[in-house]
Amino acid sequence: MSLRRWFTQLLAPEPSPARRDFLRNAATLSAAVAIPQLASAAPRARRRRHWGMVIDLDRCSGCNACGVACRQENNIPTYGPDPTFDGARPEWMSMLWQEPERADALPSLLPLPCMHCADPPCVKVCPVGATYKDPDGFTMQVWDRCIGCRYCMVACPYSRRSFNWTEPAWTPLELQMLNPDVATRPRGVVEKCTFCHHRVRKLQEEAALAGREPTDAECQRLPACAQACPANAITFGDLDDPDSRVAKLSGSPRAFRLLEHLGTEPSVYYLKKDRG
Amino acid sequence: MRGLSGLQTLYDPDRITQPLQRVGGRLVPIAWRDAIDMLVRALADVRKRAPEQLLVMSGRDRGFTLELLARLCRVFGSPNFVDGTPAHTATLARAMELSLGVRDVPAYTWDGAGAILSLEAGLFEDACRSIYFARIAAAMRRDRARGARLIHAGPTFDLAAYNADRWLRVQPGTAGALALGLAHVLVRDNKYAEEVARAEGFAELKALIADYSPARVAAITGCEAGAVDELAHELWQRRPVLVVVDERSLAYTNGLATARVAIALSALLGSIENPNGGLRVPPRAPTFAWPEAELDAIAERALQTPRLDGAGRAPFVGATSVLDTLPDAIRATPPDVALLYHANPVYARAQPERWRDALAAIPLVVSFSPFLDETVADVADLVLPDHTFLENFEDATPLLASPRAVAGVRQPVVTRVHDTRSTADVVIELAHRLGEPFARAFPWRTSRDAFEERWLGLHAAARGTIVEPTAKQFLERFYHHGFWAERDDALPAHVTIKLPSAWKEPVWDGDPAQYPLALVAYHPLGHASGGGANQPWLRTLQPRPGLGSWTFAASLSPLDAPAGVHTGTRIRVVSPHGAIELAVHLDPRIARGCIAIPTGGGHHAFGRWARGFGVNVMTLLAREPGADTGAALTCTTRVRVEAVT
Numbered sequence: 001m002s003l004r005r006w007f008t009q010l011l012a013p014e015p016s017p018a019r020r021d022f023l024r025n026a027a028t029l030s031a032a033v034a035i036p037q038l039a040s041a042a043p044r045a046r047r048r049r050h051w052g053m054v055i056d057l058d059r060c061s062g063c064n065a066c067g068v069a070c071r072q073e074n075n076i077p078t079y080g081p082d083p084t085f086d087g088a089r090p091e092w093m094s095m096l097w098q099e100p101e102r103a104d105a106l107p108s109l110l111p112l113p114c115m116h117c118a119d120p121p122c123v124k125v126c127p128v129g130a131t132y133k134d135p136d137g138f139t140m141q142v143w144d145r146c147i148g149c150r151y152c153m154v155a156c157p158y159s160r161r162s163f164n165w166t167e168p169a170w171t172p173l174e175l176q177m178l179n180p181d182v183a184t185r186p187r188g189v190v191e192k193c194t195f196c197h198h199r200v201r202k203l204q205e206e207a208a209l210a211g212r213e214p215t216d217a218e219c220q221r222l223p224a225c226a227q228a229c230p231a232n233a234i235t236f237g238d239l240d241d242p243d244s245r246v247a248k249l250s251g252s253p254r255a256f257r258l259l260e261h262l263g264t265e266p267s268v269y270y271l272k273k274d275r276g
Numbered sequence: 277m278r279g280l281s282g283l284q285t286l287y288d289p290d291r292i293t294q295p296l297q298r299v300g301g302r303l304v305p306i307a308w309r310d311a312i313d314m315l316v317r318a319l320a321d322v323r324k325r326a327p328e329q330l331l332v333m334s335g336r337d338r339g340f341t342l343e344l345l346a347r348l349c350r351v352f353g354s355p356n357f358v359d360g361t362p363a364h365t366a367t368l369a370r371a372m373e374l375s376l377g378v379r380d381v382p383a384y385t386w387d388g389a390g391a392i393l394s395l396e397a398g399l400f401e402d403a404c405r406s407i408y409f410a411r412i413a414a415a416m417r418r419d420r421a422r423g424a425r426l427i428h429a430g431p432t433f434d435l436a437a438y439n440a441d442r443w444l445r446v447q448p449g450t451a452g453a454l455a456l457g458l459a460h461v462l463v464r465d466n467k468y469a470e471e472v473a474r475a476e477g478f479a480e481l482k483a484l485i486a487d488y489s490p491a492r493v494a495a496i497t498g499c500e501a502g503a504v505d506e507l508a509h510e511l512w513q514r515r516p517v518l519v520v521v522d523e524r525s526l527a528y529t530n531g532l533a534t535a536r537v538a539i540a541l542s543a544l545l546g547s548i549e550n551p552n553g554g555l556r557v558p559p560r561a562p563t564f565a566w567p568e569a570e571l572d573a574i575a576e577r578a579l580q581t582p583r584l585d586g587a588g589r590a591p592f593v594g595a596t597s598v599l600d601t602l603p604d605a606i607r608a609t610p611p612d613v614a615l616l617y618h619a620n621p622v623y624a625r626a627q628p629e630r631w632r633d634a635l636a637a638i639p640l641v642v643s644f645s646p647f648l649d650e651t652v653a654d655v656a657d658l659v660l661p662d663h664t665f666l667e668n669f670e671d672a673t674p675l676l677a678s679p680r681a682v683a684g685v686r687q688p689v690v691t692r693v694h695d696t697r698s699t700a701d702v703v704i705e706l707a708h709r710l711g712e713p714f715a716r717a718f719p720w721r722t723s724r725d726a727f728e729e730r731w732l733g734l735h736a737a738a739r740g741t742i743v744e745p746t747a748k749q750f751l752e753r754f755y756h757h758g759f760w761a762e763r764d765d766a767l768p769a770h771v772t773i774k775l776p777s778a779w780k781e782p783v784w785d786g787d788p789a790q791y792p793l794a795l796v797a798y799h800p801l802g803h804a805s806g807g808g809a810n811q812p813w814l815r816t817l818q819p820r821p822g823l824g825s826w827t828f829a830a831s832l833s834p835l836d837a838p839a840g841v842h843t844g845t846r847i848r849v850v851s852p853h854g855a856i857e858l859a860v861h862l863d864p865r866i867a868r869g870c871i872a873i874p875t876g877g878g879h880h881a882f883g884r885w886a887r888g889f890g891v892n893v894m895t896l897l898a899r900e901p902g903a904d905t906g907a908a909l910t911c912t913t914r915v916r917v918e919a920v921t
Contacts, residue, residue, distance in 0.1 A: 059414035061400045061439050063407070064801060064817045068280045071813050078812035081826040081889050089816070089825065097822050109438065109821060173693070177283040228280055230407045231414035274417075 046204065047213055050118075050137040051195055052239035052267035053226070054249040055111055058274045059233035062109040067093050069228030070113075073196060075178045077168035077185075090162035092193035093225050108273065111234070113225065114139060114160040114193035115258065118265035122152035122161065130190075137239070137267055138197050141190065148188040157259050158266075161192045195236070196223035216244045239267065281802075284811040286666045286693060290883030292648055293694040296659040303652070303659065308697065311660055316709045318640050319352070322612045323710075327353030327578035329612040331638070333602075335619035335807075337361045340671040340727050341700040343566075344718075345617055348703050351569050351717045353578030356611065358585055358597040360619070362901065362908045364404075365675070367526040370594045370905045371535030372557075376548070376771045382539075382555045383679045385765060386412050386424075389553025390514025394428040395451035395538050398524035400435035402799030405522075408677040413439060425514065427507065429454050429499070431796060432831060432872045433865035438821050444507070446497035448794050448870050448911060449782030451525060452534030454504065455541045456779055457493030460485040461508035462544050469546035472773070480777035481540060496781060498867060515545045516553035524798060527911040528782035532594075532904055536776035543775070549768040556679035559766040563683055564733035566726070569717035584611070587906055595906030599625055600899045603634035610637040616644065616651060617699060618662070623650035623879060624807075625908065626897035627853060644699045647810060653881035661696040663688075668698055669724055672759070679766045683734055684759040685727075698723055734760045785898035786852045786914030793836060793871045793917060795851065797893045797910040800874040809876045809886035819874050822863065828890030829861040830917075831872040837862055838919045846920040849873065851896035851913050857920055858891050871915060 070076065070093040079085040096110040116139045123131050123139065130145035131152055153161045167187040170178070178184065181198045185191045199222050207214045219237045221227045226234035237246030249255065254271040297306040297314070306314075322329050332349045334342050337360040349357040361369070365381045373379040386392075392399075392413065399409045416424035428440035429451045437443040446454060462468045463485060472478060490504035511517050521538045525531070539548070539555065547554025571579070582589065584605040585598040592598050599621070614635065621631040628650070635641055635655040643649075643656040646664050662668070665686055672684030700723030707718035720726040728751060734740065735750035741761050744750040754760055784794055800819035808814040816825045823829060830849060837860065841847060847860045849871065858873070866872060877890020898913045 056414075056418065059418055061410040061413060062435050062821060063400055063410050065280060065407075067817070068802075068813045071816070072280060072283060078816070078885075080812065080885065081815070086824065086826070091816075091825075094825075095818060097818070099822075106438070106443075107822065171289040173287045173289045174284075176693075177287040230410045232411075233414065 046208065048135055048240075049238045050240040050267065051116070051200065052137065052237070052246055052250065052269065053113065053116075053195070053223070054235045054246050054255070054269045054271060056233045056235075056249070056271040057108070057110070058254070058271060059231040060109070060111060060229075061231055062095060063230065064095060065228045065230060066111050066225035066234060067091065067095065069224040070193070073179055073224035074182050074194070075184050076191075077164070077170075079166070085165065088163070088165060090164060090191055092160075092162070092191070110270070111225070112158065112160065113268060114195070115158050115264065115266035115268045116193075116195055118267065119263060121155040121157065121262075121264060125151040125155045127151065134197075136200075138195055139192075140194060140197065141192055143183060143185045143189050143191065146189045148190065150190060152190055157262055157264065161190050164189050164191065196225075199223065216241065220245055281808070281811045281813040282664070282666050284813055285664045286690065288647065288810055288883055290648060290810065291646055291664075291694060292652070292659055292661040292696075295661065295695070296652075296656075298657045303656070306658075308660075308695070311658060312702070312705060312709065315642060315658060315660070316706060318613055319706065320710060323352060323574065326612070327574060328355060328581040330354040331356045331358070331584065331606070331611040331614040332617070333358045333614060333619045333621070334617040335360045335363075335624070336617065337364045338673050338675070340673070340730065341698075341703070341723070342617070344700050344703045344723070344726065345615070347566070347569055347717060348707060348714070350579070351571060351575055351707075351714055353571070353575030355579050355581060355583045356585070358587075358599065358602065360597075362595070362597055362599045362906050363624075364523060366595065366597075367531045367902060367905045367907045368521065368523075368535050371532055371539060373594070374532075375536050375539040375774055375776070376557060377774075378557045378771070380558050381675060383558040383676045384412075384518050384520070385551060385553050385556050385679055386416060386518055387553060389416065389424055389516050389518050389547075390422065391425045391427060391511060392416070392518045392520060393511060393541075394426070394430070394436050394440070394520045395455055395534065396430045396446070396448070396525040397428075397436060397520045397522040398434065398799065399428070399520065399522070400439060401801050402524055404675055405677045409520075425510075427511075429497070431867035431870050432798070432820075433822075433863060434798070434820060435801065437865075442507075444497075444499045444503060445865070445867050446499055447867055448796050449528035449530060449534075450497040451521075452530060452537045452779050453488060453493050453496040453781070454499065455519070455534070455537045456485050456488035457490055457497075457504040458508045458511065459537070459541050459544055460488045460493075461490065461505050462512060465509075467509075467512045468544040471546075472543045472775070475543065475773040475775055477775035477777055481775040484777055484779065511545060516547040516550045517542070517545045518554060519545070519547065526907070527797075527909050529900075529902065529909065529912055530780050530782045531902055531907060531909065533776060533779040537779050539773075540775050543773050548773065549771055551765070551768050556766070557769050557771060558676040559679055559681040559762070561681040561683040561760070561762075562733050562737040563730040564736070566729065570713055572713045575713070584609070585906070591903050592901065592906040594904040595901075598901050598906030599908045600901040601906075603627075603630040603899075606634040607637055610634075610639075612638070613640045613642065614638045615642050616656070618645065619643075620645065620649040620651045620882075622654050623882070623892065624875075624894065626894050626899040626910075628892065628894055630899070644702070646696060647883060648881055650879065650881045660699070660702055661694070662699040663692055663696050666690060667692045667696070669727075670698065670700060671727055671730070680762045680764065681766070682759055682761045683731065685731070685755060687755060687758070700726070731760075739763070783912070784914045785900065785912050788914060791851065791914035791916045792869070793832075793915050794869060795849075795893075795896060795911065795913045795915045796870050796872040797875055797897065798872055800876060809879055809889075810883040812885045815885060815889070820872075823861055826889075827859075827861075828874065828877045829859040831861050831863040831866050832917065833866050833868045834862045834864055835868055836871070836917070838917060841917075841919050848918045848920050849896065849915050850918065851898075851915045853898060853913070854895040856891040856893065856895060860917075871917065875910070
């Protein structure tokens with residue numbers, strides 16, 4: 001086979017037999033080089049999860065540490081004070097301020113990440129499949145595939161999606177502070193909370209190398225927001241594991257979900273305040 | 277949060293990248309060797325002529341580097357070492373000294389406490405222990421069979437009010453009256469700890485609280501008389517109680533008296549040195565002290581000259597430093613050299629333009645700031661930039677919140693980004709270059725040697741979280757863990773309580789007829805007095821519940837707003853000392869008769885994220901320091917509000 005033909009086959013949409021062999025050989029070779037202990041091991045089925053979060057409003061003091069940690073972890077750009085961007089600055093985790101319906105009641109603050117709905121409206125409306133439902137419960141977005149139509153922003157009943165109105169203006173010095181585990185997003189792309197998907201995957205990979213599943217204790221404060229919370233108000237874990245802390249808390253009589261009547265089945269539960 | 281946004285401090289695009297020297301009005305680069313040569317020559321010259329002409333000023337109030345600077349100043353022979361305590365802990369520490377005989381900020385035990393009573397404290401916002409309070413408030417509420425209640429008295433709907441089980445809206449500066457009213461009810465109903473009756477000043481306290489019936493307290497504070505009775509009984513049932521005051525509570529002219537009344541209320545509730553809960557005298561980590569520095573005759577003589585700031589003399593008898601007297605004193609007799617360590621008075625102190633004029637009269641102003649702040653931009657002649665905390669090796673001495681001694685070390689997590697140097701190392705190099713008696717007083721090669729000498733006291737104590745047979749092994753583990761701590765809370769100490777005999781309502785600067793509103797200047801969430809204003813992640817935080825991100829607005833009751841003013845309207849706030857224009861947020865929850873404005877706005881330097889955003893409320897403030905304590909007070913000024921047409 002000529003080099004030209006081999007290369008054309010390599011780029012073909014459907015793998016040709018030659019390309020399949022090449023990919024298989026390459027995968028085997030890289031696995032053997034990188035992780036020799038796994039090269040000969042039989043593939044092991046990873047347990048499916050339903051990752052979810054419980055936020056205890058009775059613990060939360062509204063300090064915003066979750067929001068700062070999220071910005072740092074996920075390379076969220078800073079738009080500055082320009083009022084043009086009021087209400088439109090990218091934010092994945094922020095405090096929602098709710099005025100009470102009764103005049104004599106006090107308002108409430110709600111830390112608001114993406115709800116990672118089991119039936120997410122944002123996924124249904126994406127015309128290019130940029131946003132999708134991961135089998136482990138994450139509502140994910142492929143930044144490079146997004147065309148910026150913003151249908152998902154309209155569809156999300158929780159307003160948990162942000163649009164990049166400008167190219168992130170990192171100075172050369174600021175580029176050094178970016179988290180290499182999270183891709184930056186260019187102008188014209190919608191972005192959202194990933195439940196710190198990269199941290200979850202990293203933990204799962206490390207656990208797999210050790211031949212085990214991640215423990216609940218390792219997961220409870222895994223996302224950056226949960227790790228930063230001084231009041232231990234945010235708990236993360238597998239909602240399908242009845243022994244996990246997050247599953248137990250989600251069964252609390254104080255538990256509720258936002259806009260439950262819409263049938264989106266959010267994976268974020270709140271525990272209501274018990275004050276007064 | 278300040279820690280979480282530390283990367284933006286480290287990689288701030290507007291940091292000072294190398295030493296700078298002012299030439300022809302402009303700051304231009306200079307090599308470290310030349311900069312230190314220049315400073316050594318200037319210091320040697322001043323010491324020959326008049327050592328007291330050196331002024332050392334710090335924005336920080338604790339830490340080993342601060343102590344090295346104080347040592348340098350003392351060996352030099354200058355009494356003019358002014359630290360950052362007036363802006364932080366001076367009032368509370370002085371109240372503890374007068375009440376319990378210990379000059380330190382109280383710690384708290386909360387394990388068995390049934391309630392936290394916050395007297396205008398900024399528990400979750402501006403207190404440097406806000407993370408601790410966020411943690412214990414959550415734990416007290418949810419992790420115990422007997423949940424505790426958080427009761428907050430304050431004039432504005434801040435995070436403490438938001439988090440409180442019960443919020444008493446009181447007029448600014450009157451929480452001390454509420455405490456006296458609670459004490460009145462407790463004593464009237466014979467519900468107080470027995471040992472208080474034997475404490476010094478109990479008769480005087482009884483005479484004082486006799487005047488503060490619930491009805492009178494209601495008239496002073498604006499809360500309901502019934503609430504005082506009810507709250508007093510609730511606190512008695514829930515004792516021990518953490519009665520908390522902090523910098524925000526004590527920013528009024530009556531701050532010292534309020535702090536003393538709060539301690540007295542703790543005593544009545546049996547909540548002082550109670551192992552179950554309440555106020556505790558903070559224990560000290562058993563670090564070694566450096567040997568006392570030997571002074572030569574020049575220093576001995578020069579140290580007898582009176583301090584520029586008037587600390588230690590009437591009316592500031594209880595002060596170790598005073599900030600607000602300095603501009604006038606400097607203008608009257610300008611020092612020859614001023615060393616400024618993390619101090620930015622040209623922005624952060626009351627009436628900043630006075631500071632600019634005063635510092636401009638000093639022939640050599642040296643700043644160790646890592647940032648191009650207002651003091652650097654306007655008046656510094658030489659800048660020797662310090663590392664930021666992620667690059668530095670220094671102690672991390674916390675303001676203890678629990679009665680368990682802790683000693684920490686801050687280590688570099690990256691190699692330095694710019695051509696900066698640790699100020700502690702610069703101080704030691706200066707001492708070596710100045711010769712005797714400095715070299716003898718600074719026998720260490722580097723600051724690390726100096727700090728390790730202190731930490732070896734922890735090794736010698738042979739207790740706590742790290743116990744090792746050799747000093748080398750101890751330090752290895754200390755650096756690995758980053759801190760040493762006692763294993764248990766300190767045992768209750770025996771303290772002699774001295775109760776207060778007086779309390780006054782706050783005095784406000786400005787004629788109430790012309791200036792009807794009390795100005796409450798507050799540190800907003802995240803960026804304190806402006807120090808975090810160059811970090812956009814902190815700027816993005818809502819400065820107060822209900823306000824948006826990147827918002828700079830005054831909070832005002834709709835009942836106090838001029839006609840035609842609504843949320844978002846620009847207003848002019850005028851005090852006897854200045855005027856500012858900013859947006860207003862009409863907040864129906866704020867107490868009538870006051871206006872709350874955040875600090876941290878109106879920088880004209882300090883980098884791209886700080887510059888030009890908001891206005892500087894410090895331009896409105898009176899500059900009278902607190903009597904006795906010399907504290908820098910931020911809630912002493914009356915203002916009026918006008919609509920901007």
